[in-house]
Amino acid sequence: MPRRPRPDTPSGSAPEGRELTRRRVIEAAADLLAREGRDAVTTRAVAAAAGVQPPAIYRHFDDMDGLLEAVAEHGYAAFVEAKRAVPTPDDPVENLRAGWDLAVEFGLANPALYAIMYGEPRRGTDSAAFRAGMEILLGRIRDLAAAGRLRVDESLAAAIIHATARGAVLTWLSLPEDRRDPALLTTMRESMITAVTTEQPVVQDPGPAGAARALRAVLPQQSALSGAEQQLLGEWLDRLAARG
Incomplete structure (x- = not known):
C-alpha cells in the first residue's frame, strides 16, 4: 500500500531532512526495481512508495536517469557490504575464486539491479562504493602478486576478472531457464583463473x-x-x- 505523502523535509535540520528524503526515494526505487522490474520504476510509483509528492524527486535528482544512477550506487554499496561479510580464504587463488563467485551470485540474486549497475557503461562507477569494491578486488590481486601467482599485470587482471563475472551474469540472465547450465559459470570462472594466475608460484621464495x-x-x-x-x-x- 503506497505511503501517504509526507513533507519533503522531515523534522530536524534541513540538510539532514533532505538526505533522509533522498535516501527514502532511492530505497523505494530499489525495492520497486527488485520486486517488479525496471518498467515499474516510474516517477509516480517511486513517489507513492517513498511517501513524497512526485515533484520532490526532481528536487533531489535531475531526472530519472539521475535516480537510477543513485540506485546503482546503492547497489554497489550493498555488494561491498556483502564482500566484507564473507570470510577471506588464506589461499589467494581460492580467495579470488570466492570473490568471483560472490560477484556472480549477487548478480543472479538481483537481476534487475545488476542490469542497472552493469548494463550501461560506467553507470555508478564514480561512487565511493564502487571505488571501495574495486579496492577489495585490487587487494585480492595484490595478494596474488605477493604470492608469486599473478600471471598478468594487475590492471589487466582486474579487467579480466570484471569482464568474466559480468559476462557470466548477463549471459546467464539472457538464457531461457531451461538452458541455464551451471557448467557455464564454472567454466567461465576457471577460464578466468587460468588467464590470471599461475599453477605454481613464479617465485619460490616468498617476499x-x-x-x-x-x-x-x-x-x-x-x-x-x-x-x-x-x-x-x-x-x-x-x-x-x-x-x-
Missing part, C-alpha cells in the same frame, strides 16, 4: 628478496632497458636480495 633474485637472474636478457638503467636496477635488486 621481496625472492622476487628480486628471480628478476635479477633474467635481467641481462632484457632489451627494454638501456645499459645504465639495467645497471641501476641491478644495484637495487642486489640490495633487496641481500636483505632477504
Whole structure:
C-alpha cells in the first residue's frame, strides 16, 4: 500500500531532512526495481512508495536517469557490504575464486539491479562504493602478486576478472531457464583463473628478496632497458636480495 505523502523535509535540520528524503526515494526505487522490474520504476510509483509528492524527486535528482544512477550506487554499496561479510580464504587463488563467485551470485540474486549497475557503461562507477569494491578486488590481486601467482599485470587482471563475472551474469540472465547450465559459470570462472594466475608460484621464495633474485637472474636478457638503467636496477635488486 503506497505511503501517504509526507513533507519533503522531515523534522530536524534541513540538510539532514533532505538526505533522509533522498535516501527514502532511492530505497523505494530499489525495492520497486527488485520486486517488479525496471518498467515499474516510474516517477509516480517511486513517489507513492517513498511517501513524497512526485515533484520532490526532481528536487533531489535531475531526472530519472539521475535516480537510477543513485540506485546503482546503492547497489554497489550493498555488494561491498556483502564482500566484507564473507570470510577471506588464506589461499589467494581460492580467495579470488570466492570473490568471483560472490560477484556472480549477487548478480543472479538481483537481476534487475545488476542490469542497472552493469548494463550501461560506467553507470555508478564514480561512487565511493564502487571505488571501495574495486579496492577489495585490487587487494585480492595484490595478494596474488605477493604470492608469486599473478600471471598478468594487475590492471589487466582486474579487467579480466570484471569482464568474466559480468559476462557470466548477463549471459546467464539472457538464457531461457531451461538452458541455464551451471557448467557455464564454472567454466567461465576457471577460464578466468587460468588467464590470471599461475599453477605454481613464479617465485619460490616468498617476499621481496625472492622476487628480486628471480628478476635479477633474467635481467641481462632484457632489451627494454638501456645499459645504465639495467645497471641501476641491478644495484637495487642486489640490495633487496641481500636483505632477504
